[in-house]
Amino acid sequence: MILRHSSLEGLLSTLSTGARVYVPAKADGVTKFVLYSSSVRPDFSITNTTMPPKDLLFPQTQHMYRYGTDAEGVPYVEPVHDADDVIVFGMRPCDVRSIECMDDVFLTKGFVDVSYQAKRERLLMVAMACTAPAPTCFCNSMGLCPTAAPLADILLRPAGATDASGDTAYLVEAQSEKGQAALAQWESYKATDTSDADFEPVSAAVSCSLKVSMVGVKDKLEAMFDHPIWEQLSKKCITCGTCTFVCPTCHCFDISQENRLSEGTRFRCWDSCMFTAYTEMAGGHNPRASKSARVRQRFMHKLCFFEQRYGKTLCVGCGRCVEKCPVALDITCLIDQIGAADVAY
Amino acid sequence: MSLSTAEALTDALREEARRLLAEGTVAVVVGWEAGRFPNQTTPAFISDPEQAQRLVYGDYCVNTLAKYALGEKAAGKVAVCVRGCDSRGINRMIADNQLLRDEVYLLGLPCSGMKDPATGSLLMKCRTCTEHDAVTYDVLLGPATAAGHDGASADSSAGDSEHVSDEQRFTAVLGIEEMAPEKRRALFDAAFNKCIRCYACRKSCPCCTCRECFVDQLRAGWQGKQNNLAENRFYNITRVFHIGDRCIECGECERACPMGLPLMALNRKMVKDLKSLFNADDAGMTEENSAALGRYDLGDLEEFM
Numbered sequence: 001m002i003l004r005h006s007s008l009e010g011l012l013s014t015l016s017t018g019a020r021v022y023v024p025a026k027a028d029g030v031t032k033f034v035l036y037s038s039s040v041r042p043d044f045s046i047t048n049t050t051m052p053p054k055d056l057l058f059p060q061t062q063h064m065y066r067y068g069t070d071a072e073g074v075p076y077v078e079p080v081h082d083a084d085d086v087i088v089f090g091m092r093p094c095d096v097r098s099i100e101c102m103d104d105v106f107l108t109k110g111f112v113d114v115s116y117q118a119k120r121e122r123l124l125m126v127a128m129a130c131t132a133p134a135p136t137c138f139c140n141s142m143g144l145c146p147t148a149a150p151l152a153d154i155l156l157r158p159a160g161a162t163d164a165s166g167d168t169a170y171l172v173e174a175q176s177e178k179g180q181a182a183l184a185q186w187e188s189y190k191a192t193d194t195s196d197a198d199f200e201p202v203s204a205a206v207s208c209s210l211k212v213s214m215v216g217v218k219d220k221l222e223a224m225f226d227h228p229i230w231e232q233l234s235k236k237c238i239t240c241g242t243c244t245f246v247c248p249t250c251h252c253f254d255i256s257q258e259n260r261l262s263e264g265t266r267f268r269c270w271d272s273c274m275f276t277a278y279t280e281m282a283g284g285h286n287p288r289a290s291k292s293a294r295v296r297q298r299f300m301h302k303l304c305f306f307e308q309r310y311g312k313t314l315c316v317g318c319g320r321c322v323e324k325c326p327v328a329l330d331i332t333c334l335i336d337q338i339g340a341a342d343v344a345y
Numbered sequence: 346m347s348l349s350t351a352e353a354l355t356d357a358l359r360e361e362a363r364r365l366l367a368e369g370t371v372a373v374v375v376g377w378e379a380g381r382f383p384n385q386t387t388p389a390f391i392s393d394p395e396q397a398q399r400l401v402y403g404d405y406c407v408n409t410l411a412k413y414a415l416g417e418k419a420a421g422k423v424a425v426c427v428r429g430c431d432s433r434g435i436n437r438m439i440a441d442n443q444l445l446r447d448e449v450y451l452l453g454l455p456c457s458g459m460k461d462p463a464t465g466s467l468l469m470k471c472r473t474c475t476e477h478d479a480v481t482y483d484v485l486l487g488p489a490t491a492a493g494h495d496g497a498s499a500d501s502s503a504g505d506s507e508h509v510s511d512e513q514r515f516t517a518v519l520g521i522e523e524m525a526p527e528k529r530r531a532l533f534d535a536a537f538n539k540c541i542r543c544y545a546c547r548k549s550c551p552c553c554t555c556r557e558c559f560v561d562q563l564r565a566g567w568q569g570k571q572n573n574l575a576e577n578r579f580y581n582i583t584r585v586f587h588i589g590d591r592c593i594e595c596g597e598c599e600r601a602c603p604m605g606l607p608l609m610a611l612n613r614k615m616v617k618d619l620k621s622l623f624n625a626d627d628a629g630m631t632e633e634n635s636a637a638l639g640r641y642d643l644g645d646l647e648e649f650m
Contacts, residue, residue: 027539028536028538028539029604030604030605050603061570061571135382136382235388235416235417236390236413238545238548238549238601240543240545240547240549240601241542241544241545242543242545245543254570256571258571275544275561276561277561277563280563291416324603326545326600327387327388328380328386328387328388328408
C-alpha cells in the first residue's frame with residue numbers, strides 16, 4: 001500500500017476514534033510521543049525524540065492497586081486497570097527493538113508482569129524507517145538496521161521518489177496479523193493512482209555515521225569486573241539519572257505506597273541504578289555504595305549481563321544518552337575503550 | 346576567543362599541568378579533553394604528567410568543574426581549571442565548609458563565554474554571566490578577557506559576551522514578575538510537568554553538597570516518589586529555596602537539565618529578592634560566607650522578635 005504524506009492527518013484522525021494514538025511531536029519544548037489530537041502537529045523528521053516511547057507500556061509512575069478499609073471496616077484490595085488500545089505511530093526501528101528488550105524482561109523466563117502485559121497486548125506499533133540517522137545514532141553497530149523494524153506491526157518506509165505533486169510517499173507493509181487486521185482502517189487513505197511497484201522504498205543503504213565494534217565486547221566484559229576502567233570512567237559521572245530515564249530500554253523500578261487515613265495506593269516508579277538509594281537495603285547496607293560500582297553496573301547490564309540472559313544487548317544504539325549526558329560520558333567511547341583494552345577472552 | 350588564543354591557553358595549561366604533576370604539587374588535574382563529536386569536550390582527570398597533552402581549552406568547555414574537587418581530594422591536592430563560574434563554585438564550597446583552600450590548586454583561565462558544540466552559539470548560561478574570569482586562582486594562565494571586569498577587554502573576540510548589567514541578568518525574572526498570577530502558575534506548571542526528576546540539576550550544582558539530600562531521606566519521606574505535578578513542584582521549589590542565598594549563578598543546572606526547565610529564572614528570583622531585601626552580595630565572590638540567610642551577625646535586626 002502506498003500512503004501519501006498529505007493523507008496522514010486524515011488517517012491519524014480516523015485511527016484516534018478507536019484508540020489512543022501517539023505521534024512524535026514537540027510539547028513544551030521537549031520531543032516525545034504525544035497523544036494525537038487535531039491540535040498536535042506530528043513531526044516525523046525527529047530522530048530521535050528526547051523521551052523514548054517506553055512510558056506508554058511502562059509509565060514513570062504506575063498505580064498498581066488501591067487498598068484500604070471500607071465504611072464497615074472491611075479491608076479491600078482493588079487492582080488498577082488502565083490499559084487502553086494504543087497505537088504508537090512513527091516509532092523508529094531502535095525504539096521498536098527497545099520494546100523487544102522490555103518484552104524479554106516483563107514477559108519471559110517464567111515471569112509475566114501483568115501491568116505490562118495488559119498494556120502490551122493492546123499496543124499496535126507503527127514504525128517508520130529512518131532516512132537520516134542523527135550524528136549520535138549508532139543502531140547499525142548494535143545489530144539493527146535503520147530501515148527495518150521486524151517486531152513492528154506495520155512498517156512505513158519513505159519511498160525514494162516523491163511524485164509530481166511533491167508529496168512524500170510511504171510504502172506501507174503489515175508485518176504481523178495484528179498489523180494486517182489494522183490496515184483495514186487505512187484502506188480509504190491509500191493512494192489509488194499508483195502502485196507499490198512505482199516506488200523505490202528507502203534502502204538498507206541508510207546507515208549511521210557513528211560506528212563502534214561490538215566484537216568481543218560481552219566476552220571481554222565478563223573478565224573486566226575489577227578492571228581499572230570503571231574507576232577512571234566514572235570520575236566525571238555526576239550520578240544523575242538522565243541516561244537511565246531517557247534510555248528506551250532501562251526498565252528498573254521501585255515499588256512504593258502512599259497512605260491517607262483508611263486508604264492507600266501502591267505504585268511503581270522508574271528507578272535509576274545511578275542513584276545511591278537504588279541498592280540501599282533496609283538495614284542501611286549498600287552493596288553499590290561507590291560511584292564506580294554504579295557506573296559499572298549500568299554498562300555491564302547494557303553490554304554484558306542482558307546478553308548473557310536474553311541473547312541481545314540492552315543498548316539499541318538510539319544515542320539518547322550520548323546526546324543528553326550532561327558530562328558527555330559516552331557509551332560509544334566506552335565500547336571503543338573495551339575494544340582496545342588488553343583483556344584475554 | 347580566537348583560535349590562536351585558545352591554542353596558546355591550551356599549551357600553557359598542558360605545560361602547567363605537566364609541571365604540577367611531575368613535581369608532585371598536585372595528585373590530579375581536573376580540566377577538559379576532546380570528546381567524540383566535533384567541538385565537543387568532556388571533563389578530564391589527569392594524574393600522569395605524560396597524559397597532560399590530553400587537556401584542551403577553548404570555546405566549548407561547557408562543563409563547570411568546581412564540584413569535582415570534592416570527589417578527587419581524597420587522593421591529594423587537586424588542580425582545577427577555573428573561570429569565573431568554576432572559581433565561584435570553589436569559593437562557595439569553601440564557605441560551606443566542604444573544601445579547604447589548601448586542598449585545591451586553581452589554574453585561572455580567561456573566558457569569553459562558552460558555546461554549544463552543536464550550534465556554535467553562546468550558551469544561555471554564559472549570556473547572563475557577570476564574572477567571566479576566575480575570581481580566585483593560584484596561577485593565571487592567560488591575560489584576562491575582562492569582559493565582566495570594569496569594561497576594558499583584553500581579547501577583541503570577547504565582544505560576543507559583553508559586561509552584563511543587572512537589568513539583563515534579571516530580564517527573565519522581570520518578565521515573569523510582570524505576569525498575571527494565573528499565567529505565572531501556568532508557566533511553572535508546564536515546566537514542572539515535564540520534569541523527569543533525574544536530579545541532574547542537583548548533581549551538577551556546586552551548592553548542592555549535602556551528604557544526604559532531602560530527596561534521599563526515604564524514611565523521613567519529605568519527597569514522595571511519584572512523578573506528578575505536586576511532587577515535581579515540591580522538589581523544584583525546595584531545591585531553589587535550599588540553594589537560594591548561595592547560588593553562584595553558574596547556570597550549570599539549567600544546562601544539565603535534559604527537559605529544558607527554566608531553572609535559572611527560579612534561582613535568579615531568589616538572587617534578586619535577596620539583593621533588594623538584604624542588599625546581599627553575589628555568592629561565591631570570596632571564601633567568606635556572605636549568605637544573607639545562611640549566617641547571622643549579632644547586629645542583625647530583630648524587629649520580629
